[in-house]
Amino acid sequence: MRAQGLSLAMAVGLLVAIVLSLFVGEVALSGEQYRQAFQDLASAPGEILWQVRAPRALAAALTGGALGLAGAILQGLLRNPLADPGVLGVSATAAFMAALVIVSGLALVPGAVETAAWIGALACGGGLALFTARVREPEALILFGVAMSSFFGAATALVFNLSPSPIATAEVLAWLMGSVEARSWLDSLWAAPALFLALFLAMRAAPGLKMLTLGEVAAEASGLRMGRLKMAAILGASLATGAAVALAGVIGFVGLAAPHLVRRLAREDPARLLIPSSLTGALILVAADVLARLVPTDQELKLGVFTALIGAPLFALIAWRAARSWRT
Secondary structure (H helix, E strand, C coil): CCHHHHHHHHHHHHHHHHHHHCCCCCCCCCHHHHHHHHHCCCCHHHHHHHHHHHHHHHHHHHHHHHHHHHHHHHHHHHCCCCCCCCCCCHHHHHHHHHHHHHHHCHHHCCCHHHHHHHHHHHHHHHHHHHHHHHCCCHHHHHHHHHHHHHHHHHHHHHHHHHCCCHHHHHHHHHHHHCCCCCCCHHHHHHHHHHHHHHHHHHHHHHHHHHHHCCCHHHHHHCCCCHHHHHHHHHHHHHHHHHHHHHHHCCCCCHHHHHHHHHCCCCCCCHHHHHHHHHHHHHHHHHHHHHHHHHCCCCCCCCHHHHHHHHHHHHHHHHHHHHHHHHHC
């Protein structure tokens, strides 16, 4: 399947999922109320539809799109099917910075949490880029990223331990569990520019990602400035991850799963995989958000918990298949 056709199919699926999400919620609306919501945006049904459900669907789509894009970039860069923002520590660093802002009481400042998450993600991305400039082996970069993830995960636990307020601790915990509940249009507006900049950097890095499939030596001999392309790839993935964490907290496994679902259809080309992976990630998270609302529980499941319950077995399956291929 051509990349354009695959992207179109994913875009149509995403649109259907977004429309479906407008009909799912705690409050059931009748056909007459939906008509009223479209005719009078200020009415009670209009408030529910356009100020609660629609912004939530957009936030889920942007978050999933950012994570799917970041996963596709990192898997192409490292030539490793297990690479994703969580494995390389970008999500953990962004979450740590956001947790610091929440505990310090600065979360009341508009955009403070979002800015902190971006700074954390870009700082981790910068560290990964500097490491890549000195060490060419992708396996070493993965180990470095795992170390970063472990360190900042422990640092976030330390924030929990030293938190002066149980309320702040509960807010950090809710953030780390991930959710797009109660997100507004303004929240998505904060994240959208970072996602589009990340997409721009990813497209700049696309030729390098394609050449890397031939091996590091062949890529260096191709005439492309691989150092700059790798830098663009890492910064693009970090920026996309920071946008996702800033908008919805920590959401796991979407960046891992989305590229795998469309890789064969994209003919294993990491350059053609970028946009379909982003659209697939958006579709996954919007659908997961709808399913999380439909699960009959007293309290709505956090989106990060829901995706982890589904994504962890998928991660294990991918690792098992990768181990089998390495043995053969």
